[in-house]
Amino acid sequence: MNRNDKKIFSFQQVLLKILAIIYRLSDEIVGLHGVRHPVTSADISAVIPQPSFEESTRDGFGVGAVDSFDAEITQWQIVHQIPVGKNSANILPTDLSSAVAIYKEMLL
Numbered sequence: 011m012n013r014n015d016k017k018i019f020s021f022q023q024v025l026l027k028i029l030a031i032i033y034r035l036s037d038e039i040v041g042l043h044g045v046r047h048p049v050t051s052a053d054i055s056a057v058i059p060q061p062s063f064e065e066s067t068r069d070g071f072g073v074g075a076v077d078s079f080d081a082e083i084t085q086w087q088i089v090h091q092i093p094v095g096k097n098s099a100n101i102l103p104t105d106l107s108s109a110v111a112i113y114k115e116m117l118l
Contacts, residue, residue: 089109
């Protein structure tokens with residue numbers, strides 16, 4: 011095979027080659043003071059939820075901030091509502107007086 015010949019590998023073949031040479035790093039326990047750009051090796055959950063009640067149905071608001079340094083806006087019009095974690099790229103506010111309400115989806 012010369013350098014102009016190309017060999018085609020399937021996804022499965024490539025995956026097996028990669029998995030054959032990588033390995034999991036060992037876990038390390040660090041205090042909060044030693045954490046910078048953390049990656050957890052397992053899911054983290056609270057032992058006791060704090061607070062123990064649903065404190066808010068709103069997670070926040072997205073506002074139009076382009077060229078807003080000198081703006082003196084005191085009220086915004088809510089133009090959309092989106093749940094936390096949903097893609098909002100197409101509905102971000104474009105003018106300074108518009109906002110998007112970001113809400114938590116409630117499990118009942």
